[in-house]
Amino acid sequence: MRLHRLEVCAFGPYAGREVVDFDALGADGLFLLHGDTGAGKTTLLDAVAFALFGAVPGARGQVKRLRCDLADADTPTEVVLELTVQGHHLRIVRSPEYERPKRRGEGYTTQPAKASLTWLSPPPDGGTAEAVTRIDEVGRIVERLLGMNAQQFFQVVLLPQGEFAKFLRADTTEREKLLERLFGTERFAVVEQWFRDLRAERRAELEHRRSGVRDWVARLAQVAGEEIPEDPDRDWVVTLQRRAAAEVDTARREESDARLAWEEAQARLQERRAAAERLRRVRAAHTRLAELEQRSEERVRWSTELEAARRAATVAELVAEAEAGEEQYDREVAEEEAAARICRELGFTELDLDVAELRDRAGALREEAGGLSGLVDQAQRQHADRQRLDVLDKLIADDKERIAIVQSKLDGLPERVGELLRQRELAVEAEAKLEGVRAKEAELTALLVDAEALPELERELEDARAAENTAFAAYNEAKQALLDLRERRLAGMAAELAAQLAAGEPCPVCGSEQHPEPAVATDDAVSEDEERVAAEREAEAERRRDEATAKRYEAQRRRDAAAQRVGERRVDELAEELAQVRDERDRLGEHAGKSEAFAASVEAAKKEEQSLMAERASCERSLSENEAERSLLAERIVERERALAEARGEFPDVSARRDHLLALGRAVDRLADARTAVSAAGRQRDERRRSIAEAARRAGFASVDEALAAARPSERIAELERLITDADAEEAAARGVLDEPDLAGVSPDDEVDVDSAEAAAQEAQKRSETAVAAVHAAERTARELNTLAQRFEAALAELEPVEWEFAELDALTDVVNGRGQNARRMSLRSYVLAARLEEVAVAATARLRSMSQGRYSFVHSDAAGSRGTRGGLGLDVLDDYSGMVRPAKTLSGGESFLASLSLALGLADVVAAETGGALLDTLFVDEGFGTLDSETLDVVMGVLDELRAGGRVVGLVSHVEELRQRVPTRLRVRKSRSGSTLVMGG
Template sequence: MRLHSLTMTAFGPFAGTQSVDFDALASGGLFLLRGATGAGKSSVLDAVCYALYGAVPGQRPRTRLRSDHASAEVRTEVRLELTLGGRRLELTRSPEQTRAKKRGSGSTVEKAQTLLREWSAEPGGEPGWRPSSKSHQEVGAEVQQLLGMSREQFCQVVLLPQGEFARFLHASAPDRADLLGRLFDTARFGAVEAWLTERRQQTEKACQAVLGEVGARLERLRQAAGTDSPPPAAPEQDALGWAAQLRVRAREEQAVAECRQQGAEQRRALAEARAREVEVIADRQRRHRRAVQRAGDLDQRAEQQRAATVRLERAQRAEAVVPLLRLHREAAQAQARFAEQERRSRAALPAVHAAAGLDELVAAERQRREELGGLRTLLAAEQQHRGNERMRWQLEAEREDAETERAEAEQWLAVDWPDQRERTAAALDQAVQAAVRADQLDEQQREARRRGAAAEQAEALQARLADSRQRELRLREAAAAAHEDWLDLRERRLQGMAAELAEGLADGRACPVCGSGEHPAPARPGPGRVTVEQEQRAEQGYRQAALRTEQAAAELGQLEQEAAALAAVAGDGGAAELRALVQRLEAEHQQARRVAAQAIGAREQLDRLEHEQGLRTAAAGQAAELVAARTARLEALALEQGRLAEELERGRSGAASVADRVGQLTPLTERLGEAVAAVREAAAGAEALARAARELREAAEREGFGDAEQAARAALPPHETASLRAEVQRHRDELAQVGAELADPDLLAAVRLPPADPAADRAVLAGADAALRSAYAAVQGARERCAALDRLSAGLHAELRRLAPLAADHRRVSELAFLASGTSSSNSLRMSLETYVLAARLEQVAEAAGARLQVMSQGRYTLAHNDARSRGAGRSGLGLSVLDGWTGRSRDTSTLSGGESFFASLALALGLADVVTDEAGGMPLDTLFIDEGFGSLDEDTLEDVLDVLDRLRERDRAVGIVSHVGDLRGRIPVQLEVRKGRDGSTLHQHGTG
């Protein structure tokens, strides 16, 4: 942000129009705003703040901005021209004010006005101010967006108001928190604290809701248990125990019912046993009668069953021989197959191994496999040898590339770099000088346009002046003629007044002139009589003509004043001459801008060259290191290749490569292995065939057959054997069953008893069943109550499980809320979240301010952030202390003297300005004001403070000091003086050329 000019009219102590040329004041970097106490030095800063934000620093109302010395017809207005974000802007503001009505008496209120204009110099268009907005809200939003800071931040960072930064140095923690919160917009962290508090309340409500559901479930448990015992007062702690007691009581009642059920079951069991015993006796008597009948039937089929038994036995003996006969046939087929395989395997071997025995073949195979194992070990060495060759080619190529790169870098550093840097630096200097010249031409061009516009308006106004003079003269002549007509009619009416009075006379009525009641000769009206209405119309015409003359004279006077003001602005030159001057300045300005526009490219080119110089230097060093590394690697690789070549030569045994040698041995080794396997399988097959023949012969003899073929003929199909075996077994089982039943002592005893009648015992059993059902219903009721209690207890347990995370969440959120608000016991410093963020900002401010304070205090003092816990109920984290380099101890800021307190406060304010500027996005602040406080400094300290302020001018920054200290007048030649008087204050610039 750079200020260019400020114009104030009827503002504060300034009755008329006063202007400030900040470009001229900023030419020296440091300027002094001085004046007597109450002259209005701070009002200049108020005007800057009002133009930007529509309000002045502090809490003063806008209605008090108007000067008490100003005339009623002069309107209060502030116009500020500045550059923001690369845009040339003009802000004009007028507060709400009261003025006299243009017609009639009384006063009216004019609303506040705001106008934002932007300078436009687009190619092909007419340069000039273009209106941007008239809305207070739009202008305020755009200015704040461009500045990146609010009014409070601007007043604390740019205007550094009198006493404000000293107040911040000695402020309490709440006051510092309030100021820092407004500067750094930490309300969002306060919102986090509020959110946590709200979240704590929400979790508490959620817990209460679940507790309500737990209470309802406890009441349902009480109802299901049928008890009058009240639920526990602390359900989250005792609910499960109380529910367990109810379940235990219900289970005891269930146990009693089950005991009663068991008694009923025993009684029923006795009745059932008696009924079953009678049924058993009756059944045994029936079974004995059936067994006698079945024994007669089995005796009739005895001969048929004996023949079937003999046939089944021969078939069963043949079953032990038939499987061995099948195995003998299979062994014979396998031995023939193995013999053929051995023949083919021996045919595939070389002649030296074709007729060899099994041991010779096994030894030959083992020898070839051992040789292959050694060769396969060398395969990796052969691959490594080839890879080393490829690596050697690659290393040699990399070494050549590195040598080339090093030569190119050294050539560029020695020849190209000095020449290009010199040319680019010269172009940059030329562009910087052109930029300075362009700024000067811009101001000259703006002044020439203003004068040219005034000259053109003055010339255009001359024709209106001539017309206005002619009109005023005509109206004046018409008014004089109307006046003469009115006077003439008045004189004529006076002359005929007797006749006018005579018209009202009557006999007996007193004359209004002489009082006589007789009128012997009343006057008679003559020709051309003038009436009262004619005289009044003539007077009214004269009054209107006089009023028009006065209005025309006022308009003529206003035009003459405007012409005089325009002539004063235009000066001696005419409009054509000034237009030519504007064109010439515009051409020079465009040329300077074109040259100045090359500054960015030249600076970027210089940066690129310096960056490339660093890269080339590093590349040359890296290339040299790479050449040395690749040379050493090539030497080590040559030694390794020699060793590998000797090992491979021994392993190849005359072959082209180890892989070829492996390819030669592998098929022969595989054929030897196949031959060994075939010989072994043929020998095993012959042995298996002999063993099968022997076992088949022995089995036939053992089972009583002459040979295996006889046994094969005695064998039966499996289904026929199974059917025959089942039939024989079934006959045997029936014989055994009938014999057992006829010999069963129980059946024999039952036959000796009288015939049984089970009907009476079944009636007794029915009565026992009814008693058992009643007992069972009681047990079921008890079980259902237990099940209901289990189900409700499970629901209670689920609710308590649901309550547990909610309660844990509530505890966690409560702890976070109390921690963020600084009321938690875990927060040892009692520092809220927003205060913690502000403490971090204050720490940055203290660090930035400490460097400047060291210079101002000649290395004695520096500022430090203090987060020690405050006493009592106060919050901590926003403390400041001063480190005294002479004593090595920390001091409270309240122990500083007046002068020490001033420059410590100034350092703190400048540090605060730096941090807020960075927070606002790094908007460059090219104009800075410091209001008062230098009178408390001695000469040496004042020199140190001015040295720090002088450093602020770096990067083309202008610093304005607002002070009435006399020593500063000789130290700072560029000054803006405010002089006060009875008719208001005025501004005067000194040392600006």
């Protein structure tokens, strides 16, 4: 990386625009940037850093206040840097965010930050040559080209010795923080954290598996009914399994003995139960025969009742049918009376007609109603036509109203079109005039600003002239004082030379070794120091005179330029004219830009006129058609109404009269049908009564009532049949039981003991069931123990490799994080940083030995700290004079500067090699030279001369006066109340 040109404007203490030509400064490879304290030397380095990264190093970057307080409000704050990186020539322009006064009104407004990168040579990778204007993208391009971030650049290119003095004396923790920022070892911290996270994850997994093993142990102890031992293992599980197997064998033997005893008791019980069952059957048969003998008379009554009921069944059925016929006759009579009542209600009075006459009368009524059907359709059509007539009246009214509305719109269209055309002409005229009015407004605004500023510019010019006169007077006075002092010194030069004479040494003027009358200094003699002080005062007065002249010239230039632009115009005239122009601009702005809209409105109005004319023609056609239809329809309604009035008679309409005739015909037919049904039902009733009397006589009954008394419901008949059948079956069954061969010899008086056999069988059963349950429990326990033992063994098999892996991971994590078997207590990150620090110590030692003339060397230590704290970042100094290793804190001020500078240069070399930034052609060393004596400064300058080998440019930033004589190329920063300026010197 090589810097070519730097421009700063309103940045830091620089109120105006200052330019640094690094190509001219670095022609010899070494230049000096000097000036008074606070003049702005380091600000130039801040400007380089800000242009590249948008930030400045150190504590200054935390304030974020980069704009010059002395700069004009209209002067922008920006930094422009031209440089070449990896063969690519580019220009970077950056502006920070800052507050500036508002151009209108009071207060401040925020000027946003900006950045741009322009390729002055072909861009890399064949990309586009367009400027990059996004702040984040500019930052990414710079970091990619330089190969380092802002923090690394600040430490590698801008060497701040003050920070490296702190680094030299820092403890392990502070030194680690700086090295982490420089070498980017965050990835190793991520590795350490990854190991810790993995260990926590694996520990949780291990605890989960151990918990699983403990669960299986608890379940084994629970199933076995034992306490959990302190150290359960596989032998304990095997012992539980063997004990459970022995308990199973014992339970099976006891179950076999109990089962044999229960089978014998069951056999004895079955024998006694069979004997008791035979005795019960014999006793039950004798008891049932005795009961049947006692109920013999009742069985006879059942047979007699059943025989009479069977004979009376036919008569009862006929009587039931006759009762249904009587009910039918009554219903037919009631229907005849209802039909006659309906006929009377409908106005029919000829109720004494016979059935045939009634049917003829009903037919005549239906025929009369049929003649009215056609007129009913006409009545329905009449109603529909009346509704259509109402619709036509509404349509005709709507057509007339719509025609009037359309006509009113057509009447107003010509005036509206004319107004739109006039507005369009105004808009076109306004568009043509607006640009000129805006230009005139801008011109008058600028003239008004100049006119308002003229009084202030006049005052500034007068102040500048007064300051210039004062500076000239002071300069003349200082110059005259210097001339007087020089004249007086020349006059007393002989005495000054005589003061240096020594006996036996030649005189520098005449060469004589004898000095009989050396000149004696007078009271007003001037020394060299007094002359130097007067010369410096004269130079300072000259500088102030030049500054005053420059300010006066600038004030006069600004006043003359403003006066020339304003001319003879007054402020009130310009303000009035500007107000008029702004009113004209506002008026034209109301019309400008609307010509196309007005043209579109005219075209839309024409299309609307065509649409309205078409709509009016359509409405007129519809009105004519509807009026013609209404006229025809009204004539048909009048003619049809006369025929319908004659046909409906006294009824509301023809349909009502037809419905009445049909209803009356149906009522007369119903009356005829009812009278026919009453006659038929009477004949059937008389026939059934004769059939019932004949049936009672044939069944052997004296009368119908006697037959009905003997009749029984079907349920009673079925019950009697069942009682008789059951009694006969019971008697046959009882006698059949007594005749069975296996009951021969069994007397009802015998006794059988079943209870004792049942008690013995139950006792044997309980014993057998208890034994079976014991076997099942023992087998279940054994099975569960075997299953749990298998799972316990599987859990142990899975746990053992996990425990081994975790132990290995745990030890490795401790080593990576500087614990456990890590004797040096160094984490992985510290180990990497220690390696980098060792490289830095080697690179820095070469320069430290050269600058200390072989006395000092850096010694890197990777030993652990006190009380077991982490180590690896120790840095001490070996003193070859004493052969002892000394802490860096024991170095003097000058020695600390040499060590810090060596450490900074060594670190710069290592970081540059680490980041790939090998082509760092520009390097700055900021301050720290004031602590060196002349001899040591010669050595340090020799080392710095070596740095510019191979075309590298080294810039020194210092206020030390001696460096001005040692470095031929200089850039001076001059400090004043109006802001710092740069002066190029040789």
